[in-house]
Amino acid sequence: ATKSDLKSFATKSDLKSFATKSDLKSFATKSDLQSFPTKFYLNRALEKQEVKFEAKITKFKDEFYTKIDPILKEVTASREERVVRAEQHQINQDRIEKLEKMHPNGHHLATV
Numbered sequence: 001a002t003k004s005d006l007k008s009f010a011t012k013s014d015l016k017s018f019a020t021k022s023d024l025k026s027f028a029t030k031s032d033l034q035s036f037p038t039k040f041y042l043n044r045a046l047e048k049q050e051v052k053f054e055a056k057i058t059k060f061k062d063e064f065y066t067k068i069d070p071i072l073k074e075v076t077a078s079r080e081e082r083v084v085r086a087e088q089h090q091i092n093q094d095r096i097e098k099l100e101k102m103h104p105n106g107h108h109l110a111t112v
Helices: 003-007 021-025 041-101
Strands: none
Touching: none
């Protein structure tokens, strides 16, 4: 090997940044990791939480609709009644106009 070849090899100072065997002993082992939850366990726990959340939302919606339903029925009935009254009012207005033409100033034309 030439001097330039040796310059590309790692030096002692380069190797100081790498982990040693004693450094690696402080890392978790496979058996250490057995007590941690797995991806499968976490996914199942998340699914259970989603089911609980959906059940609560469904219960809330049911309670909401149960409470709001009578109010909505009243509003609908009121709107329908307004339409009927508006039609009755228009019929009465038309009748009054016809009567006023027949009886100007409250008198019958034949008696004027």
